[in-house]
């Protein structure tokens with residue numbers, strides 16, 4: 001799948017753009033009916049003062065996310081109906097002129113849809129179109145070219161994704177989330193399916209758990225010192241449920257302890273920002289240390305156990 005770039009609606013605009021918490025139950029497909037790139041589509045959405053909003057815009061090169069999946073967006077024209085209040089909205093770019101850029105954008109969107117279906121454990125019946133909610137002829141070019149054709153494309157990507165997931169299935173899954181200064185706690189990430197954090201938003205706290213074995217982790221507060229190690233995973237437990245004290249951090253250290261029935265021993269492989277991976281396991285030949293550079297805000301965090 002092409003990269004997902006995050007450019008999120010700032011919290012001070014939540015009231016206009018995404019006022020409600022959301023438990024998504026479906027995907028709603030749109031076409032932009034213009035020729036803007038995904039980045040421009042999202043920054044225009046963020047910067048104007050109309051309520052119109054959507055979660056993702058997809059073009060021929062990348063996917064840009066503007067709203068978190070746990071907040072609603074205004075895109076389906078059904079007021080407080082299920083489209084607006086339970087739908088993850090995806091805008092496919094370049095639909096005005098069509099052509100190769102649009103064809104590629106649609107294919108990238110089909111991959112994004114497939115990955116979302118897989119993440120939530122949904123079937124193809126969860127893929128809906130704007131037209132289902134308000135009667136508007138949207139996604140216009142996708143409809144012109146054939147809605148069933150688009151669904152088939154999603155299904156074929158689902159097949160591909162399933163193969164990938166079999167190949168990438170891990171003996172140990174790691175789940176993690178970060179809190180940022182601007183956006184609070186962000187959704188949980190599993191393994192390397194995404195990274196935790198946003199560009200330009202300092203991370204202040206991190207929580208990590210594993211499906212098997214245990215982890216011990218700590219963070220270094222920028223300009224200060226290491227905080228104590230923690231082993232829990234509970235954002236309501238300030239003593240051991242996460243590492244951090246609400247101030248920007250610049251380094252992270254993680255140890256993974258493999259249960260005795262897994263051989264060979266595994267390591268935590270983790271990184272912050274775009275620095276190289278760090279490995280730690282507190283056993284011989286482990287490359288001991290931490291991820292991060294003192295004095296530089298952590299804005300992204302990723303970890304896998306392998």
Ligand SMILES: [Zn+2]
Nearest residue numbers: 030031130138
């Ligand atoms: Zn639409």
